[in-house]
Structures are given as structure tokens and as C-alpha cells.
Amino acid sequence: MGFLKFDLGNLNSGEIVEITLFGNAANIRLLNNSNMFNYEHGYNYRCYGGLAKSSPIRLPVPNYDHWFIVVDMRGLRGSTEASVKVFS
Secondary structure: OOOEEEEEEOOOOOOOEEEEEEEOOEEEEEEHHHHHHHHHHHOOOOOEEEEHHHHHHHHEEOOOEEEEEEOOOOOOOOEEEEEEEOOO
């Protein structure tokens, strides 16, 4: 199953990640580096976000770390594309 992956690099607490969807509703996941590894390898992971039925979606960064955004269609029909911006 495919997914879109955006490497955001190191972000500080309080920065805002804005995700804009172009297409259907999708699952949006904000993952740190270790949880991104777990997600990609099918292990249990923790993330911020969830099902996005409209966009843009704005997620606050909870703490300093290396962050990723994943957009996937798990459990959904159709497809989507996305763009990501970070605001300090």
C-alpha cells in the first residue's frame, strides 16, 4: 500500500505544519523519526493527526524532533495528492 511521505527535518515545539489535500479525504499522520521507522516496517507507532475530510489541516509540532508527514488512504477509497508547508 502506497503513501506520500514528506521529510520535514528538525522542527521546534509550536511550529505549525499545514497539509493541503488535492483529491479525496485521507489519513494525515505527523510522526517523529522513530515512529516513522515503525510505520514503514509495520510495527506499532504513535502519531498526531487522523482522518482529514477537508483541508487545509494544521497540526502543531509537540516537541523538538525530526518530523515527517505521511498521507495515506488506509481504509479509504480513491486517491489524493498533498502539499505541506511549515510555519514558525
